[in-house]
Amino acid sequence: MKVNFFIVIVSILSMLISCDKKRDKVFSDSPTVRLNSSVNNSYEILQGNQAGWMIAYFPSNDLEFGGYTMFARFINNVEVVVEGDFTTKEAQTSTYIVSPGAGPILTFDTFNSIFHYFSLPGYFNRNASYQLPNFFSVGIGSTNEGMKGEYDFLLSKVSVDSIILNGRKSYNNLVMTPILSSESATIVGSYREAVAKFHPFAGYNFEVGTETIQASFINSLSKRALRVAGANDIYAYRYTPAGLSFYKEYDLKGVKFKELKYIDPVGAYTKGYFTNDAGTLKLVPTT
Amino acid sequence: MKKYIKAVTLFVFLGLLFLACSKEEKLANSVFLDTTIPKNPLDIYLENNYLQPYNIEVLYKYVDRESNLAYRLVPAPYESSVRLTKLMLYAAMEPYTEVTGSKQFLRDNFPKIIAYIGSVPVQPNGTIVLGTAESGTKVNLYNLLELNETNGADPVFLNLYFFKTIHHEFQHILNQNKPYPNSFRAISGPNYVEDEWSAKYRSSRESVVDGFISSYSAKSDKEDFAEVYSIYVTSTPEEFERLINQDGLNSSGKALILSKLAVIRSYMSAEWGVDIDLLRTSILAKYSTLAVFDQTTLN
Numbered sequence: 001m002k003v004n005f006f007i008v009i010v011s012i013l014s015m016l017i018s019c020d021k022k023r024d025k026v027f028s029d030s031p032t033v034r035l036n037s038s039v040n041n042s043y044e045i046l047q048g049n050q051a052g053w054m055i056a057y058f059p060s061n062d063l064e065f066g067g068y069t070m071f072a073r074f075i076n077n078v079e080v081v082v083e084g085d086f087t088t089k090e091a092q093t094s095t096y097i098v099s100p101g102a103g104p105i106l107t108f109d110t111f112n113s114i115f116h117y118f119s120l121p122g123y124f125n126r127n128a129s130y131q132l133p134n135f136f137s138v139g140i141g142s143t144n145e146g147m148k149g150e151y152d153f154l155l156s157k158v159s160v161d162s163i164i165l166n167g168r169k170s171y172n173n174l175v176m177t178p179i180l181s182s183e184s185a186t187i188v189g190s191y192r193e194a195v196a197k198f199h200p201f202a203g204y205n206f207e208v209g210t211e212t213i214q215a216s217f218i219n220s221l222s223k224r225a226l227r228v229a230g231a232n233d234i235y236a237y238r239y240t241p242a243g244l245s246f247y248k249e250y251d252l253k254g255v256k257f258k259e260l261k262y263i264d265p266v267g268a269y270t271k272g273y274f275t276n277d278a279g280t281l282k283l284v285p286t287t
Numbered sequence: 288m289k290k291y292i293k294a295v296t297l298f299v300f301l302g303l304l305f306l307a308c309s310k311e312e313k314l315a316n317s318v319f320l321d322t323t324i325p326k327n328p329l330d331i332y333l334e335n336n337y338l339q340p341y342n343i344e345v346l347y348k349y350v351d352r353e354s355n356l357a358y359r360l361v362p363a364p365y366e367s368s369v370r371l372t373k374l375m376l377y378a379a380m381e382p383y384t385e386v387t388g389s390k391q392f393l394r395d396n397f398p399k400i401i402a403y404i405g406s407v408p409v410q411p412n413g414t415i416v417l418g419t420a421e422s423g424t425k426v427n428l429y430n431l432l433e434l435n436e437t438n439g440a441d442p443v444f445l446n447l448y449f450f451k452t453i454h455h456e457f458q459h460i461l462n463q464n465k466p467y468p469n470s471f472r473a474i475s476g477p478n479y480v481e482d483e484w485s486a487k488y489r490s491s492r493e494s495v496v497d498g499f500i501s502s503y504s505a506k507s508d509k510e511d512f513a514e515v516y517s518i519y520v521t522s523t524p525e526e527f528e529r530l531i532n533q534d535g536l537n538s539s540g541k542a543l544i545l546s547k548l549a550v551i552r553s554y555m556s557a558e559w560g561v562d563i564d565l566l567r568t569s570i571l572a573k574y575s576t577l578a579v580f581d582q583t584t585l586n
Contacts (some may be wrong), residue, residue, distance in 0.1 A: 077324050095348060095365070097324070109348040111364040111405045111432065119361045123409040124432065144409040145359050152351055168351070 035100045042104040042158050046074040051184035052081075053163065053176040058236055058247050059118040059149030061170035065140070066224020067238030067247060069191050070115065071179065080108065082115045085191035085239065087132035089114060104158065106165060108151040118149025140221050147222075173248075194239040198262070199223060201271065201285035208253040208281050215283070228252070243274045244283070255281040329369055332585040336376055341394050345372060346402040353400065355419060355427060358408035363431035368403050370439045370582040371431060371449060375401075377580060379450045382569035386561055396460050398453075400425040405432045407448075418452030426456045439582045442574040446521045454517035462512065465558045471550045472508040474543055475499070479507050492533045498543025500530065515547050516555075520567045 027034060046053070052073035059065055069085040080096045083089075094112035099105050108115050117125065117132055124130045125146050126139025141147045153165035153174065163176040179187055204226060206213040215226040218234055225236040236247040243262035250257060260274035260283055271285040326334075329347065337343045346353050347368035354360055363371075380397070384390050398420070407429040408416040420426045430448045438444040475498055480487050488494035488502035499505040504514040519527060531541045555561045 078327070097348070107349060107351070109350075109362050110368070111362045116361045116405070119359060121359050121406060121409045123413065123415070124361075124406055130432075142411070143413045144411050148359065151349070151362070 035103070038155075038158070039098050039100050039104045042098045042106070042155055042163075043074075043077060045158050045160060045163070046098070046106075047076065048160065049178040051179040051181045054179055054187070055165075056175045056177075056238060056245065057118070057149070058172050058174060058238075059147045059170075061148065061167075061172065063172070063234050063236035063247055064218040064225050065118075065147045065222040066219075066236045067245070068118070068224075069238055069240070071188050071191075072115075072176075080112075082112050083188050084114045084132075085188070085195050087114060087135045088192065089132050098155070102154055104155045105168075106153045106155055116149075116151055118147045119151055121146045136221055138221070140219070190241045191239070194241045198239045198244070201287070203286040205284045205286055206252060206281065207273075207284055208255055211253065213252070252281065257281050328585040329365065329372065332369075333372065337372070340390050341380070341397060342399065343393075343397055344400050346400065347372070349404075350402070353402045353425070353427075354404060355408055358416075359406075360408065360429075361405040361432070363403040363405040366583070367405075367431040367434040369585060370434050370436075371403060371428065373582055373585075374439055374445065374577075374580070375449065375453065378445065378570065378573040378577065379453050382566055382573060383561070385569050386566045387559075392559070392561075396457065396464065398424060398426045398456055398460065401453075402427045403431050404429045406430065417448060418456075420452075420456040420459070424460075426453065428452065436582060440577040440580070442521075442577065445574075445577075451517045451521050454520055455513040458513040458516045459509070461555075461559060462509065467512055467554045467558075468550060471512060471547060471554075474546050474550070475508065475511065478505070479511070480505050481507060491530060495531060495544070496534045496538070496540045498540045498547075500544050500547075511547065512551065515544065516551050516563070519548060519551070520563055520570055522567075523571060 029037070050073070052071055055070040055072055056067060057070050058067040071083045071085075073081045074096065075081060075093075078095050078097075079093055081091045081093050083091045092112050092114045094108060094115070095110045096106065096108050099107065113130070114132065117130070117135070120130055122139045122141050122143040122145070125136070125141070128137075131137055139146075148170065150167040150169055150172075152168045154168060155163060156166050156173075157164040160178065162178075165174040165176065166172070167174065202223070204215045206215055206228060213228050215228050215235070217223050218225040218227055224238060225234050227234055231252065233250055233252075235250055235252075237244040237260075239245075240259075242259070244260045246258050246260075248258065255276070257276045260276055260281075262274050263269070263272050265272045269284060273285065274283040275281065333345050333347075337345055345368075347363055347365070349360075349362035380393055383393050383397075402425065404427055408419075410416070416429065418426065418428055428449050433444075433448070478497060484502050484504075484506040488497075488499065488505055491501050494500070494502050494505055497505070499511060500515050500518055504511040518530070522530065531544050532538075534540050552563050555563050
């Protein structure tokens with residue numbers, strides 16, 4: 001008898017919950033509709049800024065090669081034109097696609113000798129025919145991985161103000177910001193000038209408060225990522241006309257910083273120095 | 288009576304359960320919509336020369352799920368993709384059409400997806416992978432970065448990175464559809480070494496001594512069959528003789544390889560109506576004209 005009673009109760013409960021469809025929807029459209037919409041929106045925004053986008057590109061999950069600035073113009077639904085601050089090579093045209101995945105996925109899907117340089121294994125980048133003018137003239141990174149760059153990104157945020165790209169292998173967050181039409185003619189040149197000005201610095205010390213902390217390059221060829229004794233972080237940065245722009249906000253001895261502006265040589269600082277707005281941290285070129 | 292009531296009660300409840308959600312609803316239009324992407328000359332060429340006649344899809348743009356995620360790879364350059372598309376049709380596929388007298392043979396059996404990759408997979412020890420295939424349906428062709436006008440006219444380069452792989456994988460598909468005779472497996476019998484092939488045989492010279500035309504041939508009878516076939520149809524008679532004579536003109540290894548070739552010749556003729564000597568003649572004739580072949584015009 002108890003068994004039958006139990007069966008009846010379970011059956012009634014099953015009926016009560018089986019057709020419980022009247023839940024409020026969180027979104028008015030289906031996931032598919034929203035994903036298609038986000039793909040179309042991404043295409044529109046990428047092409048919408050005709051002067052193009054500046055990409056703060058940091059290859060490798062470990063950030064040991066630092067960052068580089070690339071400039072991309074998405075000229076139609078297929079083609080993209082790419083330049084870089086690290087090379088004087090003329091703009092290269094290749095193709096891209098935005099496809100639906102976990103969100104809109106941006107893929108640079110045919111070879112572009114500037115953009116894909118960072119993804120070439122050392123097996124290729126040690127070969128002169130893949131090297132770029134004014135950039136590394138020897139191989140960099142391991143034979144099988146090179147600089148571990150990516151060309152396949154999840155677009156986690158897409159707006160006219162900025163686009164956030166997540167590397168699908170490294171999970172690095174890369175930021176694209178729109179180039180103003182007023183600066184489009186000069187921006188690449190100004191970033192290249194910054195590289196030419198700052199990259200020759202061959203050693204740095206941090207100055208925080210009264211402390212001077214020696215920093216060393218993670219990779220002596222790329223010279224765009226520093227470490228200091230006793231700190232876990234790798235301080236990865238790229239060159240900008242104003243100074244240095246770091247991958248994220250870092251903390252050294254309690255001082256947080258993400259952008260350091262360059263101050264021309266003054267007094268004992270014969271090579272000038274980079275500093276935060278408050279002047280509480282300096283990164284001083286030593287050689 | 289009690290039992291009867293219980294049975295009726297249970298029956299009614301079960302019936303209700305079955306009926307409870309019987310309302311059918313039509314599926315909404317929830318398919319992913321392809322963004323309209325204008326077709327370029329290569330897209331049109333592939334549609335007209337690969338997809339329509341042969342039902343073959345060439346993926347010349349990088350697609351992550353069709354690539355090899357275990358390695359750092361880069362996409363193929365567009366210009367190299369044009370070259371390989373034209374060269375493969377001319378020098379690797381058309382010979383089959385000429386020998387069989389129809390496109391149907393390729394349409395029925397050729398790998399259905401061919402993915403182009405710019406770089407080669409590089410292993411941590413620096414060795415590289417020349418080509419890979421999955422389930423007899425998809426072939427990855429690597430190293431399009433290196434395919435230029437000069438290399439595109441060089442049969443050695445084209446065989447090494449593209450055409451030998453194509454013929455090799457194509458043979459696997461043929462074998463899946465019509466198995467080769469057991470007599471082939473008996474020739475080298477227990478001497479196949481599976482994954483030890485690269486450690487045991489460092490060069491083709493070492494493998495030929497034991498009756499394997501290449502190191503990879505020693506992996507299994509299946510690979511041996513595809514290796515002998517693909518090397519034979521892509522080599523000149525002189526190149527093939529040189530290869531199998533590495534241990535002497537009358538070596539036992541050479542005799543084993545020729546026995547295998549005889550089985551392959553018979554199998555291809557009896558099962559597929561393909562004379563491999565005519566096929567090789569056709570392939571080599573194409574190779575001899577590569578210097579003047581137009582690699583880039585799409586029409």
